[in-house]
Amino acid sequence: MWFRVDPRLATPVYQQVVDGVKEAVAKGLLRYGDRLPSVRELATMMTLNHNTVAKAYQELERERVIEVVRGRGTYVAQPGVVPDREERLEKMAETMRLLWVEAHHLQLSEDEFVKLFQQSMQEWNRERGRDNA
Amino acid sequence: MWFRVDPRLATPVYQQVVDGVKEAVAKGLLRYGDRLPSVRELATMMTLNHNTVAKAYQELERERVIEVVRGRGTYVAQPGVVPDREERLEKMAETMRLLWVEAHHLQLSEDEFVKLFQQSMQEWNRERGRDNA
């Protein structure tokens, strides 16, 4: 599978599934039209309940990351209009604010903070490049 | 008070108190040696339970943001050694990763993403400048 799930973490399992799929799509591991495992398949693979996987799939469909075809399965959706774009941009900005406050308490200078930020993005891009080779 | 609390939000109230105090310290609204309201005072002011405020204060003390003197009160701590520095840096990096994934799904280019980031920091610095005048 393209991701892992750890029930001991604080973030809910269904959220980890959502994040995992979104990351796989962002990296290009999953592309438009690719079929995802059925809720029962994925539940068996990761030893989860099918309801938990279904909850994740519903959230992913709400965000237009996947498309559901009743009776057939779920597929990676084509990039298009993004729902709730403004709210999500707002939430991103708020998260950045909290990050900057935390950086302050970790005694990071503005330069160090920006560097950590760029470093995190570069590492991600390296992974993406490898996966897409 | 230096912050607000909204019990309707998803983030726990005690966490909002923690974030609020940390932000006030980061901005310079609270400085080394300043006294914080007692748990019962703050609880009354914000119509919370004293246990909720106490939980927030304990977390703040664990992070060395404040110092507790039994029988006297709580005070803003002097900047010093930061506990759990490595773990918190790790968590920051992980948050940045998730932000970058979300940015991808919001169809933000790398430049737009970085710009949003810088913009968020600049706005914060403006507020800080105003408060510290």
Place this chain on the structure above:
DNA sequence: TCAGTGTACTAGTACGCATGGTACACTTTG
């Protein structure tokens, strides 16, 4: 017809958050 799909229920367990109340050891003040 039948197997596989997502979906919708119900029921139960577990955990964290928040409130409310009481009590204790400590410090400062009168």
Place this chain on the structure above:
DNA sequence: CAAAGTGTACCATGCGTACTAGTACACTGA
């Protein structure tokens, strides 16, 4: 010494969410 104010430690309760488990339904394709 007494009183008031401090953080802290309990216990009990209600509430919402997460997760599991099981069952059932409507739909699709072979």
